[in-house]
Amino acid sequence: MVGKRQTKKEDLKARLIVACTELIREQGLKNLRARDIAERAGAALGGLYTVFDDLDGLILHVNSGTLKQLENTLNTAISPSAAIEETFLSLSLAYLRFALAERNLWSALFEHRMPEGVSVPEWHLAEHAFLIGLIAAPLARHMPDASRQDVAIRARTFFAAVHGVISLSLEGRFVGITPEVLEREITVLAGILARSRS
Amino acid sequence: MVGKRQTKKEDLKARLIVACTELIREQGLKNLRARDIAERAGAALGGLYTVFDDLDGLILHVNSGTLKQLENTLNTAISPSAAIEETFLSLSLAYLRFALAERNLWSALFEHRMPEGVSVPEWHLAEHAFLIGLIAAPLARHMPDASRQDVAIRARTFFAAVHGVISLSLEGRFVGITPEVLEREITVLAGILARSRS
DNA sequence: CTCATTTTTGAACGTTGTTCATTTTTAACT
């Protein structure tokens, strides 16, 4: 049997992650406060620092959960046998809709920065890999002479391109465009990339 | 003749912008401190708030200067009569090199967020327009049936795509790639976009 | 039940951005 000590600690950790996720979802990463998290989790302020090194550690776990959500969403949006045009289109639109539906959680994935000198831990970097894999699979069939690594790099490029369009739109930089136009542009870009030959 | 009052105020404003620019360039937006800016500008802490509403106002002016620098760099990178492939390639590579050379100032352009509820002032949003214009000019020749606005939207999409690739790389998300590979990927993407027909 | 150990707590600390009463500077007017 697991001791009451460890049980309570894991419970606190889970409550903190839930509270932090909700607060980021509701108010965005920039308005996140350690005191708000502790209060919503029903814990003392100091408790947060008995589970995580600092706020960044907690945010990393929230982002980890968001990535898992995103992975599920994207996985159910595609069928492995579909043509590359259809797969790119489905992935891009599913990504766009996820970003729109969970704007703050999605933004936190890319807005969050580690403090000076500290880099993102390896276990969290690795969690991004599925995004590349999703694109690399159909792309490999279009790059039969390329190495596995080159396909992965190209997949990363294509993801970053679509991500950039969505990101710059939702950030409200430049003059804003309507969601309908954004969806159209994403559709066009996904088509261009799917049909491309370098 | 202009009064000593106004002269000194403008001088203070200029010194603050220079100091803030240098500090962002050296240490990045995240490590920017109001006290450091005032000290480097040779001013009292409170002086900052007699010229700008808050730190965000000052950062906006720094970003304004960075955009002007970027505009000069990109303008000298292209020739108006060149083919679209060459123009897209030159612009993309010049943009990449600017981002690499002034990484922190360039990052600040996109990392900076206004406080809750406050939106970026119109005069600063308008300063981004040249980026779209640079791409829209050659693109219009490839979209003869499209309206001026549709061309601008597509130009924005293409910029965002290239920007996304550079942005995600320099942020160090996912597994990093070397500058050479990044340059290759940017070259490939610029070619794909230049040759695209939707 | 006892009590040494672990966990939880929230007051306190150092560091932020911002404000404001005070001092200093400016320039219009005798």
Add this chain to the structure above:
DNA sequence: AGTTAAAAATGAACAACGTTCAAAAATGAG
């Protein structure tokens, strides 16, 4: 030049933040 009201500069003080830590509460082995 001297006077003085207005403007500007100053830096101590304030509120709010992330983080720490001495003290209190909870735990579980004997």
